[in-house]
Amino acid sequence: MDEALTLFDKLWAVHEIARRDDGETLLWVDRHYIHEGSFNAFSQLSARGARVAEPGLTFGVADHYVPTRGRGRALDNSNIARMVSTLSTNATASGISLFGLDDPRQGIVHVVGPEQGLTLPGLLVVCGDSHTSTHGALGAWAFGIGASEVAHVLMTQTLWQRKPSRMRITIDGHFAPGVAAKDMVLAIIAGIGADGATGHAIEFSGAAVRALSVEGRLTLCNMSIEAGARCGMVAPDDTTFDYLRGRPYAPQGAAFDRAVEEWSALTCDDGATFDKEISFDAAAIAPIVTWGTSPQDALPIDASVPDPAREPDAARAKYLRDALDYMAIKPGRRLADISIDRVFIGSCTNARIEDLRAAAAVLSGRVSKVPGLVSPGSSLVKRQAEEEGLDRVFRAAGLEWAESGCSMCVGINGDLVAPGERCASTTNRNFRGRQGPGARTHLMSPAMVAAAAVTGRLTDVRPLLAGRKI
Amino acid sequence: MEKFTRLTATACPINIANLNTDQILPARFLNLPRSAGLGKFLLQDLRFDAEGRERGDFPLNRPAWRAAEIIVGGRNFACGSSREAAVYALFDYPIRCVIAPSFADIFAGNAVRNGLLTATVSQDDATMLTATLEAMPILPVTVDLDQQTIGCGDRNFAFSIDPVRRTRLLNGWDDIALTESYRDRIAAFKTADRAKRPWAMPGGAG
Numbered sequence: 209m210d211e212a213l214t215l216f217d218k219l220w221a222v223h224e225i226a227r228r229d230d231g232e233t234l235l236w237v238d239r240h241y242i243h244e245g246s247f248n249a250f251s252q253l254s255a256r257g258a259r260v261a262e263p264g265l266t267f268g269v270a271d272h273y274v275p276t277r278g279r280g281r282a283l284d285n286s287n288i289a290r291m292v293s294t295l296s297t298n299a300t301a302s303g304i305s306l307f308g309l310d311d312p313r314q315g316i317v318h319v320v321g322p323e324q325g326l327t328l329p330g331l332l333v334v335c336g337d338s339h340t341s342t343h344g345a346l347g348a349w350a351f352g353i354g355a356s357e358v359a360h361v362l363m364t365q366t367l368w369q370r371k372p373s374r375m376r377i378t379i380d381g382h383f384a385p386g387v388a389a390k391d392m393v394l395a396i397i398a399g400i401g402a403d404g405a406t407g408h409a410i411e412f413s414g415a416a417v418r419a420l421s422v423e424g425r426l427t428l429c430n431m432s433i434e435a436g437a438r439c440g441m442v443a444p445d446d447t448t449f450d451y452l453r454g455r456p457y458a459p460q461g462a463a464f465d466r467a468v469e470e471w472s473a474l475t476c477d478d479g480a481t482f483d484k485e486i487s488f489d490a491a492a493i494a495p496i497v498t499w500g501t502s503p504q505d506a507l508p509i510d511a512s513v514p515d516p517a518r519e520p521d522a523a524r525a526k527y528l529r530d531a532l533d534y535m536a537i538k539p540g541r542r543l544a545d546i547s548i549d550r551v552f553i554g555s556c557t558n559a560r561i562e563d564l565r566a567a568a569a570v571l572s573g574r575v576s577k578v579p580g581l582v583s584p585g586s587s588l589v590k591r592q593a594e595e596e597g598l599d600r601v602f603r604a605a606g607l608e609w610a611e612s613g614c615s616m617c618v619g620i621n622g623d624l625v626a627p628g629e630r631c632a633s634t635t636n637r638n639f640r641g642r643q644g645p646g647a648r649t650h651l652m653s654p655a656m657v658a659a660a661a662v663t664g665r666l667t668d669v670r671p672l673l674a675g676r677k678i
Numbered sequence: 679m680e681k682f683t684r685l686t687a688t689a690c691p692i693n694i695a696n697l698n699t700d701q702i703l704p705a706r707f708l709n710l711p712r713s714a715g716l717g718k719f720l721l722q723d724l725r726f727d728a729e730g731r732e733r734g735d736f737p738l739n740r741p742a743w744r745a746a747e748i749i750v751g752g753r754n755f756a757c758g759s760s761r762e763a764a765v766y767a768l769f770d771y772p773i774r775c776v777i778a779p780s781f782a783d784i785f786a787g788n789a790v791r792n793g794l795l796t797a798t799v800s801q802d803d804a805t806m807l808t809a810t811l812e813a814m815p816i817l818p819v820t821v822d823l824d825q826q827t828i829g830c831g832d833r834n835f836a837f838s839i840d841p842v843r844r845t846r847l848l849n850g851w852d853d854i855a856l857t858e859s860y861r862d863r864i865a866a867f868k869t870a871d872r873a874k875r876p877w878a879m880p881g882g883a884g
């Protein structure tokens with residue numbers, strides 16, 4: 209009998225062009241996404257006088273710098289205008305399809321790829337962005353690369369890699385109401401640490417993962433990079449196939465059915481072994497928020513922040529003190545007593561339609577105590593949300609309903625959290641200054657951000673859901 | 679790409695675990711071309727306050743360490759965003775080597791492609807080196823890639839690095855030149871793969 213293989217082993221084998229004695233392997237890349245930040249790689253191409261090898265497998269999306277207000281008007285910030293126009297100049301000159309600023313399909317690259325059916329099970333997907341791990345939710349092998357690798361892929365459609373170790377994270381059981389994929393992934397990162405999966409390809413499995421929608425799986429895989437993982441993936445199943453059927457760039461009709469037959473073999477064989485195995489019980493996971501400056505600094509909402517004075521390890525005590533100092537939180541304070549200044553619902557982690565529905569279910573008929581911004585993950589998500597009337601819920605609650613882009617996740621389009629302000633956010637990084645210099649970020653699920661908006665402080669969403677349809 | 683063989687220089691300890699690339703080069707500088715000189719923005723918000731004044735207590739601002747070419751970092755150095763510009767900022771400062779107990783994967787790959795050495799040492803050796811440098815900031819540190827050793831005062835200890843990355847740095851090799859020699863194998867792979875996985879083309883065009 210053949211050796212039992214993990215899903216990752218199978219994907220690796222399909223893409224291997226050549227392997228050297230030292231283990232370096234040349235791999236074929238099926239999809240390459242680019243965005244405004246790709247200009248560094250295009251400079252490397254022009255310095256070499258090189259051309260894009262496979263423009264038909266490369267897709268551009270304007271997301272990081274795009275304004276979320278005043279779409280359709282001329283861009284008034286020359287820096288931003290230059291970033292957006294450089295992307296379209298490079299894409300056009302190379303024959304690369306672009307979902308640019310005014311395209312109805314524009315959005316965040318990691319939302320658009322799956323939404324358009326460009327990301328498919330079994331594909332090797334890369335992008336010069338660490339959250340490319342997101343696409344693993346569809347059973348793709350997807351990872352972020354740096355500018356030199358982007359240039360290499362543009363020039364050759366290939367990439368040199370060494371096989372990572374394999375790790376399985378199993379989440380069994382059922383989620384309690386009000387608990388979402390975001391809580392699951394924050395619990396995992398808090399459990400294994402911000403470098404707990406470094407050097408590993410993660411496969412997520414177990415009943416709770418199977419029960420997740422594709423949207424939830426995208427959230428889960430999105431943040432696998434925050435545990436240091438090379439990539440995160442979920443084996444494709446009927447949920448995946450139902451999601452992909454009819455998407456514009458997916459195979460159509462009979463070709464789709466034939467593809468499903470092949471995709472169905474993309475599972476982990478019985479008896480396959482992993483270098484590392486971890487398991488969690490979904491029922492034990494409560495709504496989670498971060499309190500510090502790394503995604504690993506996460507605790508259930510009913511907990512209190514740590515007290516460095518009670519930490520015996522000196523290095524750990526210093527880490528806690530520095531994080532609490534930056535966040536301006538007193539040691540030992542109850543999370544639920546921390547008040548916030550604003551909320552943000554957006555990003556490639558949590559701005560798909562299901563996320564907006566979850567937030568709207570909490571906000572419906574209620575008013576936000578703080579200002580806030582809602583930026584859908586893509587322009588198509590925005591349209592669908594408007595068809596469902598979600599925009600009216602957000603507006604009635606006093607939040608701003610904006611266009612799609614990376615927006616306040618990284619702030620380079622000008623959507624910033626002010627210095628010293630505290631933001632409840634559906635994003636993926638609570639790093640110092642991530643949402644703007646001096647900004648303080650608390651990560652949580654869309655429903656938890658909505659709950660924080662309603663009370664003006666970090667809040668357990670569960671009581672607010674009583675009697676509501678979720 | 680510049681080769682790395684051996685370096686003797688001052689080394690600045692920045693003992694922060696999970697120091698991320700957003701801190702190494704904040705996102706607001708990512709629209710600048712490398713030619714703008716990203717070294718001056720290295721660790722901007724740790725080196726300077728909101729008014730642009732130097733923070734005197736940050737190690738890289740201390741007179742002895744200003745001209746450091748080596749950083750002794752904490753665990754999970756340069757996690758987070760894949761921005762290669764974080765490597766440009768380090769290299770252009772000019773930092774040539776980072777010594778740390780562990781590195782984030784994407785950063786380590788970006789570093790080797792730009793001639794920046796990532797030397798992995800045990801937590802104990804990192805702690806010892808940091809303590810030594812804090813006591814004697816100007817003590818030079820020697821990093822020898824061929825021998826895979828770090829020397830500082832009367833101490834000498836080993837570091838680890840992926841053997842492929844080591845060879846690349848020692849020779850200053852560049853991926854593109856290597857890949858060029860596989861041109862025929864790539865073309866053959868592509869033809870066979872299109873027949874085998876027609877669904878892998880956008881739109882399943884085959």
Ligand code: SF4
Nearest residue numbers: 339555556614617618
């Ligand atoms: S939304 Fe945030 S994390 Fe996602 S691609 Fe944009 S900047 Fe990166």
